[in-house]
Amino acid sequence: MLQRIVQERAGDARATFTDEHAERALGTIAPLPEPGTVAARSVPGRFRAALGTPGLSLIAEVKRASPSQGHIAALDPATAARSYEEGGAAALSVLTEPRHFGGNREALQEVVAVTGLPALRKDFVVHPGMLLEAREWGASAALLMTSVLGEQLGVYLRLTRDLGLDALVEVHDEHELSIALACGADLIGVNNRDLTTLKIDLQNAPRLIRSARAQGFTGLLVAESGYREAADLSDVRSVADAVLVGSSLAGSGDLARAVRTLLA
Ligand SMILES: O=C(O)c1ccccc1NCC(=O)[C@H](O)[C@H](O)COP(=O)(O)O
Numbered sequence: 001m002l003q004r005i006v007q008e009r010a011g012d013a014r015a016t017f018t019d020e021h022a023e024r025a026l027g028t029i030a031p032l033p034e035p036g037t038v039a040a041r042s043v044p045g046r047f048r049a050a051l052g053t054p055g056l057s058l059i060a061e062v063k064r065a066s067p068s069q070g071h072i073a074a075l076d077p078a079t080a081a082r083s084y085e086e087g088g089a090a091a092l093s094v095l096t097e098p099r100h101f102g103g104n105r106e107a108l109q110e111v112v113a114v115t116g117l118p119a120l121r122k123d124f125v126v127h128p129g130m131l132l133e134a135r136e137w138g139a140s141a142a143l144l145m146t147s148v149l150g151e152q153l154g155v156y157l158r159l160t161r162d163l164g165l166d167a168l169v170e171v172h173d174e175h176e177l178s179i180a181l182a183c184g185a186d187l188i189g190v191n192n193r194d195l196t197t198l199k200i201d202l203q204n205a206p207r208l209i210r211s212a213r214a215q216g217f218t219g220l221l222v223a224e225s226g227y228r229e230a231a232d233l234s235d236v237r238s239v240a241d242a243v244l245v246g247s248s249l250a251g252s253g254d255l256a257r258a259v260r261t262l263l264a
Contacts, residue, residue: 058243151179224244
């Protein structure tokens with residue numbers, strides 16, 4: 001499934017972006033630091049700052065459909081965003097992938113227009129132009145998937161930062177975590193969902209979060225996917241800075257109440 005979505009998004013990017021887009025985006029990248037100097041460019045952005053508060057913060061996702069659930073809910077993005085904010089979410093994630101998640105540019109723009117919360121562009125970023133779009137559409141952050149970008153992650157990470165966006169770098173296993181750490185990610189999301197089988201293992205995030213800390217990672221850590229009720233959060237409460245929750249909130253019928261109940 002992941003491979004199919006990535007191929008589709010790469011096709012979309014080829015149809016949308018010219019070489020000029022890529023050059024313009026890549027032209028914003030700052031020069032590499034001198035060898036031996038510290039590469040950290042740690043200016044905490046709006047999205048990171050929203051998650052860096054004491055306790056477990058919630059990133060609530062505007063998600064209308066998914067490969068694992070099919071149709072979830074015919075959400076109006078602006079109404080959903082207001083409800084998530086009212087319920088106590090710290091930040092929002094908005095799907096912009098159209099075929100499998102029912103997302104689009106308007107969803108992100110409408111969310112940004114009505115809430116004071118920072119928003120993540122949740123998509124399968126495969127082209128620098130998609131990061132230019134994220135900024136243009138009002139996102140404060142973009143998702144970078146290690147499973148999709150592989151060794152290109154470092155370039156995309158620098159580009160995202162140089163565009164003034166925070167990057168949520170997603171990993172699912174130790175190998176991907178080692179790539180994210182080597183690239184200098186400062187906000188790492190550990191996905192409980194295996195994107196090739198779509199199976200959820202709620203032990204995956206606490207395990208890899210502990211591993212990241214044991215390796216000296218001092219940035220922020222987000223546990224992603226599969227959380228349905230407050231009890232599901234017990235293993236991540238003491239180790240993660242934030243959780244990212246989509247389907248269970250989006251399909252709840254009362255989004256503000258669902259957020260309050262989850263965070264109780
Ligand atoms: O959600 C899916 O089925 C899915 C399938 C293939 C690639 C990505 C997918 N989801 C992206 C996500 O990471 C989730 O939207 C996010 O973490 C929230 O998960 P959940 O709370 O389980 O909806």
